[in-house]
Amino acid sequence: MKTLKLLTISVLLSVLLTNCKNEPSADDLRLETADKQLKANLKMYTSTWDEIINKRKIDLINDTNFDHNITLVSNPKNIVGIKEFKAYYQNYLTGFSHVTFTITDVFGQGDKIVKHWNFKGQHTGDFFGIPATGKEVNIDGVTLVKMKNGKIxxxxxxxxxLEFMQQLGMIPK
Structure with missing residues (x-):
């Protein structure tokens, strides 16, 4: 009787293990792929902006890292296209020296990224038409980002x- 019970348990286990597949579902695979893409996007995004601002490599604003229709949502008018986007950020490199750009935190979901950053520098050149003031700036901000096919x-x-303009000495505190 004991042998029959052991045989029955053994057969049941064999059937269960044979029918039990260790293959991930389509949803599992989709989530894994999305997670890998998000990690790749975060890595590319943070290293690209570190190089552009801290190492002053403005030419990294190109079609390798940015979608050709890159859009900076802005008021009164959006800045669209690599050439215009690059020209906009060139103002920061022309206007400030001794720059330290720190990404304090970055996270995302799907094709969206949120970046918390800090920008420090000395205003030693023309900045969007504002002549050099020699003032130091130290400003925090947040950027909302959308990625497309691994590009910004x-x-x-x-x-x-207001705080930024006060630090530049353009508006009294």
Whole structure:
């Protein structure tokens, strides 16, 4: 009787193990692929902006890293296209020296990234038509990002512009 019970348990286990597949579902595979893409996007995004600002490699704003229709959501008008986007950020490299750009935190979901950053520098050159003041700036901000096919497709920056202008000496505190 004991042998029959062991045989029955053995057969049941064999049937269960044969029918039990260790293959991931389509949803599991989709999530794994999305997670890998997000990690790749985050790595590319942070290293690209570190190189552009801290190492002053403005030419990294190109069609390898950015969608050809890159859009900076801005007021009164969006900045669209690599050439215009590059010209906009050139103002930061022309206007400031001794720059330190730090990504404090970055995270995302799907094709969206949120970047919390800090920008420090000395205003030693023309910055969007504002002549050099020699003043130091230290400003925090957040950027909302959309990626497309592993490239940066859209950005929208948020920072305290009043504080920024006060630090530049353009507006009294």
């Amino acid at each position: 497709a859209q950005e929208q920056d948020f920072m305290d512009n």
